[in-house]
Amino acid sequence: MAAREPGAAPLVVDVGGGRGALLAGILKAHPGVRGIVFDQPHVVDGARETLAAAGVADRCAVEGGDFFQTVPAGDAYILKNVIHDWDDARATTILRHCRGAIGPNGKLLLVELLLPPRNTPSFAHWADLEMLVMTEGGRERTETEYAALYTAAGFRLSRVVPTESAFAIVEGVPA
Numbered sequence: 001m002a003a004r005e006p007g008a009a010p011l012v013v014d015v016g017g018g019r020g021a022l023l024a025g026i027l028k029a030h031p032g033v034r035g036i037v038f039d040q041p042h043v044v045d046g047a048r049e050t051l052a053a054a055g056v057a058d059r060c061a062v063e064g065g066d067f068f069q070t071v072p073a074g075d076a077y078i079l080k081n082v083i084h085d086w087d088d089a090r091a092t093t094i095l096r097h098c099r100g101a102i103g104p105n106g107k108l109l110l111v112e113l114l115l116p117p118r119n120t121p122s123f124a125h126w127a128d129l130e131m132l133v134m135t136e137g138g139r140e141r142t143e144t145e146y147a148a149l150y151t152a153a154g155f156r157l158s159r160v161v162p163t164e165s166a167f168a169i170v171e172g173v174p175a
Helices: 021-029 047-054 088-101 123-134 143-153
Strands: 011-015 034-039 060-064 074-080 102-113 155-162 167-174
Touching: 011 021, 011 088, 021 034, 021 047, 021 060, 021 074, 034 047, 047 060, 074 088, 088 102, 088 143, 102 143, 143 155, 143 167
Parallel strands: 011 034, 011 074, 034 060, 074 102
Antiparallel strands: 102 167, 155 167
8 A cells, every 4th residue: 555645544553563453443433544565475464354343354454564674655653662672773773664664744653661760659660671571682761762753764753642551652753
């Protein structure tokens, strides 16, 4: 699927979208939007069933691939719990691929835990410790650290939207 033609429905790409539950929810809530669930081929195999059960399969493609190589073209990108799995170099590579595929008016949305200022109690500090133990370089990040990742990948951090959950939405736009 290519980026949208003028007048076409916006195209949201869920990078690392797994079985498609997040994108199915977005598409169900926004009937004028199309989507692509993008993840490793063996992971996205189950997405078709999820999308069909949500009644949005007709507006959503399923693509297998490697986000370290490329991502599909789209108008908006959402990555939930993806960037925290990787060190800065690999996280920047993923974000650069999104930057190369996004349109000039696109949006990048990361849904991640956000580390608060030092010595502020937060579940995110415990999650950061878990990332240190369970991954090779993955970690939770502060707003400043996300801004630096965005800059390195050709984005500008436009805002951070807190949610009622432990997660925040870290929004970026092409720089």
